[in-house]
Amino acid sequence: MQHPDRPAPEVTAFGPDFTFAYEQWITHPDGIGSIPAESHGRKVAIIGAGIAGMVCAYELMKLGLHPVVYEAGQLGGRLRSQAFDGADGAIAELGGMRFPISSTAFYHYVDTLGIDSRPFPNPLTAAAGSTVIDLAGETLYAETLDDLPPLYREVSDAYDRALEDHVQFSALRAAVRDRDAARVKELWNPIVRDWDDRSFYDFIASSDAFRRLTFRHREVFGQVGFGTGGWDSDFANTMLEILRVNLLGFDDDQRYMVGGVQQVPRGLWTRQPDRMVHWPEGTSLQKLHGGSTLPGVVAVHREGDEGPFVLRDRWGRTERYDAVISTCQSWVLSTAMDFDERLLSQNMWMALDRTRYMQSSKTFVMVDRPFWRDRDPATGQERMSVTLTDRMTRGTYFFENGPDEPAVICLTYSWMSDALKMEPLSVNRRVELALDVLRKIYPHVDIASHIVGDPITVSWESDENFLGAFKGALPGHYRYNYRMFGHFMQADLPPQERGVFLAGDGVSWTPAWVEGAVQTALNAVWGVMTHMGGKTHAGNPGPGDLYPEHGPVDLGD
Template sequence: MELPAMTSDPRPQPYVTAFGPDFTFAFDDWITNPAGLGAVPAESHGRTVGIIGAGISGVICAYELMKLGLRPVVFESGQFGGRLRSQSFEGTTNAIAELGGMRFPLSSTAFYHYVDMLGIETRPFPNPLTKAAGSTVIDLAGETLYAETIDDLPPLFREVGAAYQQALEDHAQFGALQAAIKARDAALVKELWNPIAQAWDDRSFYDFIASSDAFKKLSFRHREVFGQVGFGTGGWDSDFPNSMLEILRVNLLGLDDDQHYMVGGVEQVPRGLWTRSPEKMVHWPEGMTLEKLHGGSTRPGVVKVRKQGDDGPFEVTDRWGRVETFDALISTCQSWLMTTSMDFEERLLAQDMWMALDRTRYMQSSKTFVMVDRPFWRDRDPETGREVMSVTLTDRMTRGTYLFEDGPNAPAVMCLTYSWMSDALKMEPLPVEKRVDLALDALRKIYPKVDITQHIIGNPITVSWESDENFLGAFKGALPGHYRYNYRMYGHFEQSGMPPEQRGLFLAGDGISWTPAWVEGAVQTALNAVWGVMTHLGGHSHPSNPGPGDAYAEHGPVDLGG
């Protein structure tokens, strides 16, 4: 099977990007402008900025601040890369288990700026009913359906997709909003989106589905199918309790469409930035990298944060008791860790901000992978002519099974099970061998003639993000009524109206973004924090390339009030 490669977006203009809808600022334009992000005064060169967390958000903060001539110092309590975690199977280089983010929509243009800069190869992700998948099996309520296109499925599935599209149009002016996003018409996006934010903040995804005229005309079975296997990348039932605004953003910004994966693993992105010397950099000598600036390694995890007076430096204590001082501080970790894992001085954030950080709700996620000798699923059944196994969506315990290959005779990877929330919690207490056994048992019922075990080589790999003390969950899933919390967290980088003791500490990461679980949110909030640090230390954006803080008053999220 042909495996097309790409390192840039081939789509004709205009196309959907992650532009807004809450903050209509073109981050991709800002970071690619030849004028650069801005500058700090020469007397600020070399000033230190502490960064908590070496995920993609923390590493991008460090990379861009180093380019400005500042000295970033990154602390990491767990593994480098955060939830961009790629684990190779033993003895291989190309057989990768993507334990965190694995699907990256082309609309994530700020993220792809760094991917392209590093020259990382990408390929279309084998989502259900895509050319990359080849074939798809939907197994629901004991019935197994094989399809290579949507037209191979019974009419019910097309009815479900059509009903959802109609509901989006009826309740969210979907077509008009996407057209405004494509055109980057900031004023029109805000005009259309702000009333939707007000109308749907208190209502759940399931409420949106069940109350829509399009679904009312259909049976409960249609809603059940939508929840169990959905459309596009899979079922949506784990998101049913979430705020509908969370889902609307995913759909509007094309985050569930045109997805790619990184050949060799997405962890190459943060690691590539760590070892790359920027082409345009002030203050530091030619060839400087984050790795060299840190003496080869990140600092250990942070356990305590204090501030000297109201305008003084931040004191950061690491897990071995070493205390360092910083002129500014960025926290990119999941928000619960600021109260559960660190002794964070309370006065550094307003009490309503602490409320928002602690009320953030994280979703559970589990994956289990095995390596196989070859992509045997491409074999054809002599009786039916069909591929013997397919990308699989099911209501069984596995929920989603995805297949990755690097050629017909090379070792391949199976994500046996990818599950969320209650389905992930069923796996949480089990060792990896038991998880594999349960997944294989479920798949045998779908593929009784296929012996997967004869192809498995090496040891399986698994993850449950809720059991990792450095994460406590996979990512944020905002509940109805959480918009105001997100509004506080996201806008924290613009600090002109804050009391002195609260200035200089910045938040970043996808958990404070409007698009949790998507790497673009982590990248955009990192760039917000970079602008915040730059201005906090006396700098400013280039006049021809205003930054996010310069645009925030006009283009920022609507304030729904207290």
């Protein structure tokens, strides 16, 4: 049931590559399916305790299987919420922090766990209050788009026109909204063929809407963009990836989880499901594991071509399993594990190894109160605002818990080359650089005087368990994604490759978005259920049942 305080989405993450309504499958009163009684209790290894791993484990436990979760770092993966010491509700969201309401499968689990959410303070939204755009040394204050110079409206309108001209965006969005699978595929599949080899920047630069404008318009689009901010870090990516974000409403109506999004994977870990077979009432993943996940996996092999899978953890313990789900980022299979090459085809290894990950850095501080809400008596404007800039910080965001309560500033949120500038620096140096930038934009505000406690930072590319923030597919990568996403369909695979499944947002069509992780997890659940001799209920077909009819277009090799 949808939370009463959350608005209904205009569109949901229905397709466009695979037009399947995941949240309908997992909320159907008949359940997602069943496995034969003789398969109850069989063990399934799950590599990674992020949201994909937790969804897999939770749903497989409900089916009567015995999931065993391995984690090399922290439970939650890139849903990592770090609390500031000594303050209730002061959270640094180091990974995912913006969750669009179109992510209906993800919000099913949020609502099941009773986690509250609020509108994210994105630029030019009511939740932000005010926005400052600082480009080329010019600082502009705005509370709505109409407060900005006409150039910014021209940029926004040009992008809308480019979408209409190139991809019939309104018609395609209407088909997604109506869940008209045939119409979505009719419109989307030709776009895949036309735009697989072309980048986001190519889309902008070649559009008539932008060609009528100046380079300055394209520059502003890259620095400030639309919705949540600038898009120049994505300019090299395939345009298909950006179109999916626009089409599925991922850049609209975003929310954050009160108390931190890590509550979702942790909640699935401890929750005792209402409906479950085989296991006694009161069973949870935590209880099945004796309280903790197993250590990180260092080796994955198989006994013969159809025997059990053998996993060894970092402390030398060896266990056998009937199936394996890998939710870790694809490079880790090569850099951190002795993963038997026979278990995946060479074409699949090509796709996994060619996956390109983007860099990302964030730095947070806790402050004594949300002082940015103070009004300047001379101008009537808020003292500070959500800030988008071409300077090193790129994006600055504010999170508050009440007018006199400790609050949090994300001083800098940067990507790619801007993130790499931060990577070798200590947390204190990162704070100093960010404060120096913000001092130039807000010369009369002493931010440092409000800072309490120790700062928190992250650079995902320097974490050996991630090696980057998330996938950023390049032009020509559609075929790689096609191989990875459809790997859960295993009827035609040779025997030695059956029983290993892939999940996570990097396997999905929508990297960096939690819905992609949840959807691929549910694909893997269907795959394991089928591998164990199970099937879905007649009135509630699963993703694998509908994949031949509604799956992604095959461009061939």
